[in-house]
Amino acid sequence: MDYKKTGEMESISIDDCDDRKLAETIIATHPIPPFDKSPYDGFAIRSLDTANASQHNPVTFKVTEHIGAGHRAQNAVKAGEAVRIMTGAEIPYGADCVAMFEICQTYEQDSNHFMTIKRTIKPGQNIIIKGSETSQGEILVEKGTRINPGVKALLATFGYAKVKVVKKPVIGVIATGSELLDIEQELEPGKIRNSNAPMIVSQIKRAGGEPVYFGKLIDDFEQSFEAIEQAIQHVDFLVTTGGVSVGDFDLLPAIYEKLGARVLFNKIGMRPGSVTTVAEWNSKLLFGLSGNPSACYVGFELFTRPIIQMFLHDNKPFTQTIQATLEEDFPKPNPFTRFVRAKINYRNGSVYVRPAGIDKSAVVTSLSNTNALMVLPGGTRGFEAGAVVDVLLVDSLSGQETFSISHKKVKRQI
Amino acid sequence: MDYKKTGEMESISIDDCDDRKLAETIIATHPIPPFDKSPYDGFAIRSLDTANASQHNPVTFKVTEHIGAGHRAQNAVKAGEAVRIMTGAEIPYGADCVAMFEICQTYEQDSNHFMTIKRTIKPGQNIIIKGSETSQGEILVEKGTRINPGVKALLATFGYAKVKVVKKPVIGVIATGSELLDIEQELEPGKIRNSNAPMIVSQIKRAGGEPVYFGKLIDDFEQSFEAIEQAIQHVDFLVTTGGVSVGDFDLLPAIYEKLGARVLFNKIGMRPGSVTTVAEWNSKLLFGLSGNPSACYVGFELFTRPIIQMFLHDNKPFTQTIQATLEEDFPKPNPFTRFVRAKINYRNGSVYVRPAGIDKSAVVTSLSNTNALMVLPGGTRGFEAGAVVDVLLVDSLSGQETFSISHKKVKRQI
Known part of the structure; x- marks a missing residue:
């Protein structure tokens, strides 16, 4: 590690960025959502207008506009008016809440649309406020992170058509x-x-x-x-x-x-x-x-x-190492720490490991079903099933900051 | 799954086969090792010639040839002769064991090389017998397996310069x-x-x-x-x-x-x-x-x-699902089964899981540090830390044969 080098940055299209490592920290270039929006299909209204609404006192609104996501109302919502609004659309100026379809009754009269409601709606109800999920400038993903589908979605959301990644060595x-x-x-x-x-x-x-x-x-x-x-x-x-x-x-x-x-x-x-x-x-x-x-x-x-x-600027450069319970005896004595090609299994919240095959050092065949290397500390005559050992997850996309295997003698050694 | 389709096969260069799925079962086209070989640097001799060797009765051999891996001895080893042989080289005809350098003394006389040994060597000692690791015709990797570095090494070993893989959908x-x-x-x-x-x-x-x-x-x-x-x-x-x-x-x-x-x-x-x-x-x-x-x-x-x-002909098409212990309370009630973006952690042989971030369904930001989806069965008012839940490992390269999440109520629900 004293001789490490760190790669330069290059700018590539977001289309090509899968699995690359970010050379820049990604921040929110705008709030999420970027505007007050409706989480439901319904009617955007003024909460004030529902103050006296009840089962016995229905309040009627005139439906002035009809907007889907991506469209904006032409006019502000005034007293007694409602805008029919779809999930994801921007809350019209003047409105401060949304009444979901389920609680509204609609009718038509003389080519005009009306909506009736029988309960009060609170100010802010059914509105996702601008910036409530992410504030502008918030740090979203750290430099050195591998770009997975979720990171790519973030890059797209915030307009990173070009992505700064680390050049591959x-x-x-x-x-x-x-x-x-x-x-x-x-x-x-x-x-x-x-x-x-x-x-x-x-x-x-x-x-x-x-x-x-x-x-x-x-x-x-x-x-x-x-x-x-x-x-x-x-x-x-x-x-x-x-x-x-x-x-x-x-x-x-x-x-x-x-x-x-x-x-x-x-x-x-x-x-x-x-x-x-x-x-x-x-x-x-x-x-x-x-x-x-x-x-x-x-x-x-x-x-x-x-x-x-x-x-690649990854601050977790070492292979993820976990502990697992040995599923079978490994009776081979060895003065030196042994890295055995292995396969991990999960059962009931615990992790188990067994050798992937015969472990003669010249044998190529057992490499093919290896997803881990189990670490057996040296100076022993072997290990019994049930011993807890370190395991390097060679297939894992996660890393860790330090190389940490235990050289301590583990229990259940032979 | 009733409407599944299976892809056709295409033949590609081994250079391009990483991460593709095999469309054919790979068998050993020859034994491994393909010839009797030496696992050590030493001298190939006839064990018979060491029958009387001891501390007080050293036996001397004339060194007739010197071969490295990839080279064959010109002549058969006869009584009293030794071939200096390197790791990986083929055992010469006539020899039936290898004496490691560590137990041999060498000297030169009149431009001839000699080797002396003071102990007996058993027939077959220090020889890796042809086919002892893999027999010809042995099934090595099943159709539908993803090609990882180990599988690729096998393909190379057995001469699969072209590899039959499944066409990508x-x-x-x-x-x-x-x-x-x-x-x-x-x-x-x-x-x-x-x-x-x-x-x-x-x-x-x-x-x-x-x-x-x-x-x-x-x-x-x-x-x-x-x-x-x-x-x-x-x-x-x-x-x-x-x-x-x-x-x-x-x-x-x-x-x-x-x-x-x-x-x-x-x-x-x-x-x-x-x-x-x-x-x-x-x-x-x-x-x-x-x-x-x-x-x-x-x-x-x-x-x-x-x-x-x-x-892709994978007989384990479903995302690997394991059990993990919930690390924090998840107090949100839900009538329906919930798939929560999550991150798994390992500690002392056990697997833990926690939500990857705020889990409003419109929030894109928590997707980026997701490596799992935890499954919370519906019909509950939430879950307490300590509950054991199913977790889908979305980053895992392993699969499983069936889709198996538990709809049973888990312990420690609220």
Whole structure:
């Protein structure tokens, strides 16, 4: 977070603003409602004229006009006059209340319309006063908020035809490893298809970034160095997968060194993703994620996603983390904190969590039905069903201000 | 649901498949891993050769090759030979285990490389067997599933360069009402800007549909009839807002009649949205939502969204509904079931809910921080904090098979 960057603002059409983050605080440019209006179909009258109305003393009004929403009465309402008014229409000058249809009787005589009422109406009754819902100048939505359908409705209401949003960070993606085939290639002995790059591209989009895929690299130092040096010029952040471990063909450490990048960390006491590396070069962060699919996924969610949210001016950049009750035993011992792909369930007001599938770190299949990562603190021999654990909601659109997982030993550990 | 339609399939590039719904079940086109592979950096050897190895009897191997992931050994491993192997590489023919670097000592002599080991290794040790994670032909993801980053990784792994997804339903949007201004227009007396159309367009996108906005209509019968009759030819479903109540300028009932559309219902015992109308014309559903912003929002989420999910072959078309504990009193009496815009919070494994703001049905401002709709059964005088209520998670990407809200009276009602 010490190396965070915040994005610039751009002005776009409201038609294109869905899911973007606001670069400005939205205020009410006018009161809501912008005029005194009727919440019902009825007759706008002077309350004074109903002062003596009763079951035994009906009062009759002459209906002078008939207005729907969007239309205004031509004349002020005078004593004994009523304007037939529809829901949402502006209260005519002179009127100070609305009598709903349900309590009015109407008749016609000599081509004139009349309305009779048998009860009193109070001043202000059935009128939504100008500004009663929102005052002009009121702060409605904070900068950094994601634009959902409700926010968009507000933008439209207050005339924001152009919306100032934060430019998406451009994030380069490079996959490394001589074993990688492209998606359309047939399998070859000893090789596997590159699934990390499409996955990260997808994670970047979900997080609100703009991915640029630079292709895959074989384990050749010069070629890889050049490709990475080139790519980094064109992006705000660069994500690579693979090549960060200590194997003979793991080239990233040497590439960072030749680049002159400053390695912030290259080992983390967690599983999967212990080799996750983050380096800084020329104020740009380089995320060296593991080549292992699960570790790559987790590394992105824990380290890259919050930096994207920061770039987008979101003051809640960290993935929403909640507590949930473990639904089944997790008997695997682990010295390190484990982030297990998981699925949350709700029952009777409580939240439960279970692993999404087998959790071998190389297994890609359990990623598909993951909507959460459950956090199992290290230094235990496993956990029993019933333990309350932290869970990161990776599908959630809400965030939080701090990264807060419990490293405390939880109850019901084995 | 009796009038549901299901969408056709289209084949698109994997690059464009994010958030689309699968039109085919995804199966493993090959085993995972596709070959026996090493989970560690080490030496591939014959376990037999370590049978007599011990602290006092080190066994030495000649290192014949050096392979990284993506490369295969040239020759089979014979007695007394070892292949230096990196994580992810294919186990050479002849070898049946891997000795991790940590337990091996290496040295060089006369330009030859050697490795010494002081313990026995079991057959199969440190080998991930072909197909041990996923067998060929295994069903991985069901038809109708939304493509998230994990699903995309699977598609890439198994070579789905083209992905069969469900075509998005084309959904027309028309706003009605003479009071409506376009977003870029200055406010005029008695008028308000059209916020429902942009909101619905946004809700359609969130639900996975393809919105087409046909503009706004003034309250003129012939003009409105023609516009709606035209629009409906070009869409799978049509959503209108406004004009469905019983006001003098509410034209939709007459338009449905002239169209020959069959009105399925035009009144619902709920707040807001009691005037929500759904009609069927030529196997197309016409959603006549209220002109009131909240009622329009709720009507869409309750009635239009599940029909969109059905179209997308989702077997869980209804919005995920959970139970949560009310955090504050809601003292408003209501004869009808109320859908209150709300925000959910999590604490210590439990879910809580509170209203998102003032809940007058005409108030647009509280829509912006809504991530849920809480359901308060009708026939009560209000609810006390502590009551457990149903909550629809409108931001959730998960669905459920049935629409299930409780109409039972809940505890702690007033």
